[in-house]
Amino acid sequence: MNHDAFCYPKIGRAGLGNCLLVWARAFVCAKQNGFGMLAPQWVQPRLGAVIRREPVTRFYTAEFTNRGYVGGWRKWWILRRGERVAEPALSDFRPDLSNANNRFRVIEFDGLADYFTGLIPHKEEIYAELKRIAHPQALAGAEKVKAPFIAVNIRRGDMTRQKKIPLDKILQYTPDEWFVAAITALRAKSKWRDLPIKIISDGTRDELRDILRLPGCELVTTGKAVGDILLMAKASLLVATGYSTFSMWASFFGEMPTIYAPGKMQQKLFRTESKSFEKEWKAGDPLP
Numbered sequence: 001m002n003h004d005a006f007c008y009p010k011i012g013r014a015g016l017g018n019c020l021l022v023w024a025r026a027f028v029c030a031k032q033n034g035f036g037m038l039a040p041q042w043v044q045p046r047l048g049a050v051i052r053r054e055p056v057t058r059f060y061t062a063e064f065t066n067r068g069y070v071g072g073w074r075k076w077w078i079l080r081r082g083e084r085v086a087e088p089a090l091s092d093f094r095p096d097l098s099n100a101n102n103r104f105r106v107i108e109f110d111g112l113a114d115y116f117t118g119l120i121p122h123k124e125e126i127y128a129e130l131k132r133i134a135h136p137q138a139l140a141g142a143e144k145v146k147a148p149f150i151a152v153n154i155r156r157g158d159m160t161r162q163k164k165i166p167l168d169k170i171l172q173y174t175p176d177e178w179f180v181a182a183i184t185a186l187r188a189k190s191k192w193r194d195l196p197i198k199i200i201s202d203g204t205r206d207e208l209r210d211i212l213r214l215p216g217c218e219l220v221t222t223g224k225a226v227g228d229i230l231l232m233a234k235a236s237l238l239v240a241t242g243y244s245t246f247s248m249w250a251s252f253f254g255e256m257p258t259i260y261a262p263g264k265m266q267q268k269l270f271r272t273e274s275k276s277f278e279k280e281w282k283a284g285d286p287l288p
Contacts, residue, residue, distance in 0.1 A: 006036040006070065006078055010110040016063075016225045017245025018112060020130070021119075025087065026109040027129055028122045035107070038078065039071035040064075063226050064133045082106035087113075115245070116252055116269050123271075127233075127253045134226050141222025142230035149196045150186060151235035153247040154179060154211065156203030171243040171264070176210050178261045181283035182239050183214050189287060195236060200228050229253070242266065251278060257288070 009026035011019035023040050030037040042064050070078065087109045119126060131139065159173050167173045186192040197217045201208055211217060222228050225246075232238060232250035237257045240247035242264020251258040252269045259281040270278055277288045 004035075005033070005105045005107055006030075006038050006082065007107050007109065008038040008079070009040045010108055011040045011042070012110065015246065016229075017247075017249055020249060021112055021115060021245060022109050024119050024122075024126050025113060026107075027126065028119070029088070029107065029109070031125060031129075036078075037069045038075050038106070039066040039069035042066075062135050063138060063224055064135060067133055069133075078104070079106060084108055115267050116248065117267070119252075120269070120271060123252065123255075130226065130253075131230065134230065135224060138222055138224035138227030138230065141224060141227040142234070144222075145198065145220060145231050145234065147234050148236040149198050149234075150192060150237045150239065151232040151250065152179060152183065152197055152199050152211070152217075152239040153232060153241050153244065153250065154199060154201040154203055154208060155241035155244045155246065156201055156207050160203065160207060172241065174241050174261045174264060176208075178283060179211050179239065180214065182259060182281065183211065183217065185281075185283070185287055186237070186239075187215070192237065198231070198235070200232055259288070 007026040007030040009019075009023040011022045019040070019042070026040075027037065029035065082104050083106065085105050085107050087107055155172055155174070159167065159170050167175070183197060186197075195216075197214075199208060199211060199217055199219045200221065201219065205212065205219065208219065212219060220231070222231055229246065229249045230253075232247075233254035235250070235254060235256055238247070238251050238254065238259075240251060240258050240260050242260045243266045248267070248269060255270055255274055255276050257276050258269075258278040260279070262280050262282050265278065265280050268278060270276060279288050281287065
């Protein structure tokens, strides 16, 4: 390993889907160049979730082991003594490490960059690494849910508890009516008719009542956010929440047929040679 440089994902206090984008870019850089990897600070205070009494607090405790990453006092020392440099472009993961002072470098990664675009060629490596550092409880929880099944990811949480912005103005909000229509349309097709439907959501049962009353729908969770992503990645089809990187990670890893509400597909996630579809679907139209 080249100890002249360390990759440091500064993940901040965003939701796990956004945090994983920062981590993944740092991981790819470290792997391609043989650099060290500083452990992300997954656990950070997110008091808003507590104040709003959200059912999912998003503290992300015991989600990851960070096994093999530099942590503890050594991480602190490296961050204190190393020379900080900005992350390189995803298309060129070879930053100039030459320096007259002979100091090691800390390459800092933060922000959303181009989301998944630069990560697509590295999907298998990223997927394997996420499973490697995920907490055993998250892995076990995902493994308990047996395929085949349809996954439906419904983003609620902080969106439905804030009062300032109308829900129809929030990009990450997909209404219940669309999910009901999508599930009903899937049940009308012989290919999907008999598959169990797993609802993964940060909403309450009361918020999800119109969906949970549909035949074959069950609210499930591994108890860990990363476990729920790994669970959804096993699905035969994903009904996704638009503009949700949480949904997008499951679709990215699973590369299963994925549908979004109209105007809600933020980005293509599959390689051009993929045989699966990722499309927007309007209620009343034929399914892809």
